[in-house]
Amino acid sequence: GAGVSQSPRYKVAKRGQDVALRCDPISGHTALYWYRQSLGQGLEFLIYFQGNSAPDKSGLPSDRFSAERTGGSVSTLTIQRTQQEDSAVYLCASSARAGGLETQYFGPGTRLLVL
Amino acid sequence: QQQVKQSPQSLIVQKGGISIINCAYENTAFDYFPWYQQFPGKGPALLIAIRPDVSEKKEGRFTISFNKSAKQFSLHIMDSQPGDSATYFCAASYLGGGSNYKLTFGKGTLLTVNP
Structure with a gap:
């Protein structure tokens, strides 16, 4: 079946x-996560959505x-007034349910370069 | 404060050799320790995970060893293959807390297996 998809795959933005x-x-997954992966760094947790609960x-x-996450499905991460330090790969993941033992399935990421 | 420290940063192994990646954690409340594998241009994928009630878990050529008293855990890849070449991340979380979905990642190890 289809996995987590992200778009665009690459984005170049001016500061x-x-x-x-x-x-x-993934269809039916209620939990959604955003992470940031900077060069040489691990994954940094950004935000978490679970059903209709307030996001973390x-x-x-x-x-x-x-x-934001609309209709409990698609999510959009917005960065305003981008800075060079925002350059990173932004990864989205989803899991079937909330809970630490639930496997998080990651998308391929969006590589953002801020010039 | 880096809660999960991973080493080495990079590792080169010959085909058929054993790859060993180590992680150390500081928060004694952590009780779930997954390893993720990431190929270039792809998102991380769960490889294997362990709970602290066991000292070792094996799945095929991949083994996690866990030392609770030392607050350390490691990934062993036996009979390493060129197809294992990827970046490996260790992670940790606390299942009992309200934020049990939060994974704290190490900075990653770039493994290269030479043919």
């Missing part, structure tokens, strides 16, 4: 530009970052 990154989770935004690095 100060707003960008929107899309994630389509504790990992968002600044108020320039926001995310």
